[in-house]
Amino acid sequence: xxxxxxxxxxxxxxxxxxxxxxxxxxxxxxxxxxxxxxxxxxxxxxxxxxxxxxxxxxxxxxxxxxxxxxxxxxxxxxxxxxxxxxxxxxxxxxxxxxxxxxxxxxxxxxxxxxxxxxxxxxxxxxxxxxxxxxxxxxxxxxxxxxxxxxxxxxxxxxxxxxxxxxxxxxxxxxxxxxxxxxxx
Amino acid sequence: xxxxxxxxxxxxxxxxxxxxxxxxxxxxxxxxxxxxxxxxxxxxxxxxxxxxxxxxxxxxxxxxxxxxxxxxxxxxxxxxxxxxxxxxxxxxxxxxxxxxxxxxxxxxxxxxxxxxxxxxxxxxxxxxxxxxxxxxxxxxxxxxxxxxxxxxxxxxxxxxxxxxxxxxxxxxxxxxxxxxxxxx
Numbered sequence: 001x002x003x004x005x006x007x008x009x010x011x012x013x014x015x016x017x018x019x020x021x022x023x024x025x026x027x028x029x030x031x032x033x034x035x036x037x038x039x040x041x042x043x044x045x046x047x048x049x050x051x052x053x054x055x056x057x058x059x060x061x062x063x064x065x066x067x068x069x070x071x072x073x074x075x076x077x078x079x080x081x082x083x084x085x086x087x088x089x090x091x092x093x094x095x096x097x098x099x100x101x102x103x104x105x106x107x108x109x110x111x112x113x114x115x116x117x118x119x120x121x122x123x124x125x126x127x128x129x130x131x132x133x134x135x136x137x138x139x140x141x142x143x144x145x146x147x148x149x150x151x152x153x154x155x156x157x158x159x160x161x162x163x164x165x166x167x168x169x170x171x172x173x174x175x176x177x178x179x180x181x182x183x184x
Numbered sequence: 185x186x187x188x189x190x191x192x193x194x195x196x197x198x199x200x201x202x203x204x205x206x207x208x209x210x211x212x213x214x215x216x217x218x219x220x221x222x223x224x225x226x227x228x229x230x231x232x233x234x235x236x237x238x239x240x241x242x243x244x245x246x247x248x249x250x251x252x253x254x255x256x257x258x259x260x261x262x263x264x265x266x267x268x269x270x271x272x273x274x275x276x277x278x279x280x281x282x283x284x285x286x287x288x289x290x291x292x293x294x295x296x297x298x299x300x301x302x303x304x305x306x307x308x309x310x311x312x313x314x315x316x317x318x319x320x321x322x323x324x325x326x327x328x329x330x331x332x333x334x335x336x337x338x339x340x341x342x343x344x345x346x347x348x349x350x351x352x353x354x355x356x357x358x359x360x361x362x363x364x365x366x367x368x
Contacts, residue, residue: 007350008218015215016343023211027203027336034192035200132353139352146347150360152211153340159200160333166191167330168323169316176334178366182359 010123010138013145017110020148021103024051024155029096036095040161040181047158050151051098052086058105060085062144063112069127069137070116077128113141157181194307194322197329201294204332205287208235208339213280220279224345224365231342234335235282236270242289244269246328247296253311253321254300261312297325341365 008016028036028047036047045053065078090098116122123138160176171177192200212220212231220231229237249262274282300306307322344360355361 006218008216008346012216012218013347016219019211019215023207026210027207031199031203032192032196034190034196129353132356135352135354139350139354142347142350142352143354143358146344146351146354146358146360149340149344149347150358153337153344153360153363156333156337156340160330160337162192163197163326163330163333166323166326168319168326169313170319170323170327170330172316174327174330174334175366176330176337179337179363182362 008142008145010118010141013141014110014113016145016148017106020152021099021106023152024102025099027155029099034162035159038158038162040158044181045154045158047155048090048095048098049086050155050158051095051102052090052093053083054148054151055089055098055102055105056082056085057147058102058109059089062140062147063109065127065140066113066116066137069125069140070122072127074126074128074134077130080130153179154181192326192329194302194325197325198294198297200329200332201290204336205283205290207336209283209287211339213283218346219343222342222346224342228365229338229342231339232274232279232282233270234339234342235279235286236274236277237267238332238335239273239282239286239289240266240269241331242286242293243273246324246331247293249311249324250297250300250321253309253324254306256311258310258312258318261314264314337363338365 028051039046039049060079061081068076068078089101093101118137123136123141125137126134127137127140129135157176157179160174164171164177167174167177212235223230223233244263245265252260252262273285277285302321307320307325309321310318311321311324313319341360341363344358348355348361351358351361
């Protein structure tokens with residue numbers, strides 16, 4: 001099946017973006033803090049912080065940047081994304097509240113995306129990333145979806161980390177236990 | 185929050201095991217084959233194959249091995265797990281059918297686990313893994329849950345892989361794109 005190599009298109013990305021909040025809900029709602037309030041050690045995030053980061057992305061990253069591309073093209077760089085911005089999002093909020101906020105923000109952003117009424121040729125429009133330079137709208141929207149996946153991947157790893165000793169010798173067989181995060 | 189270091193206990197593991205099928209459903213049901221029928225290259229799995237592997241584990245690994253520990257202790261090694269066993273599970277079946285099968289098999293196995301009526305001291309009972317040697321029931325049950333996480337981690341990675349070019353220069357920022365699987 002891997003012979004057909006066309007990448008996920010905008011419709012595929014939207015299908016994934018639509019599902020992510022429900023997937024996190026199904027995995028995390030009501031789960032013990034043993035899984036959701038522990039991190040992987042110094043300078044790493046808990047699951048709750050990851051959800052806060054996803055909310056922060058909804059507010060400041062994807063749709064605002066798409067709007068920048070459509071309005072200003074390459075003439076103005078995007079605002080720099082604040083990788084600590086989630087700290088404000090999560091203060092005093094339960095994981096359940098954050099999951100609800102994420103679902104609501106995502107739904108509003110997908111509505112905003114539909115309202116752009118993008119034509120296929122719009123996907124080639126270019127913007128300017130403050131560090132990466134010229135990027136296209138198509139790349140931005142593909143990254144929005146892939147960013148969900150990188151954090152789903154991270155959440156699975158954070159949770160698995162909590163069991164690294166409890167699994168005993170099976171630790172050697174579980175790939176996730178040997179993932180070091182690959183952060184950029 | 186990471187100061188408290190007690191590992192997930194049996195109740196925590198069961199809570200996760202209960203949620204995994206619904207999490208995969210929420211993520212994958214109705215999603216395009218661009219995401220679910222592609223692999224990561226030679227000798228790697230598609231998402232559909234991963235779900236088949238999870239079903240195969242439900243049928244031949246976790247609860248059957250727990251039963252072996254309770255009945256035979258260390259005197260008989262577990263059956264070797266067939267890492268290609270999913271090929272029989274998935275033949276001719278849609279992803280939707282497989283997700284339903286996984287949910288049903290998991291639910292039956294959690295019912296079987298409850299029916300064992302395990303006392304805390306039972307968790308220290310020992311069995312014999314054909315390669316790893318002596319393991320405890322507690323380690324087996326923790327691994328059952330962590331195994332869900334290693335495959336959730338893998339599914340996120342397989343899916344992200346399909347967008348590795350579409351994301352353009354953002355590839356460098358997405359940890360999941362740089363995960364190499366850490367298979368044992």
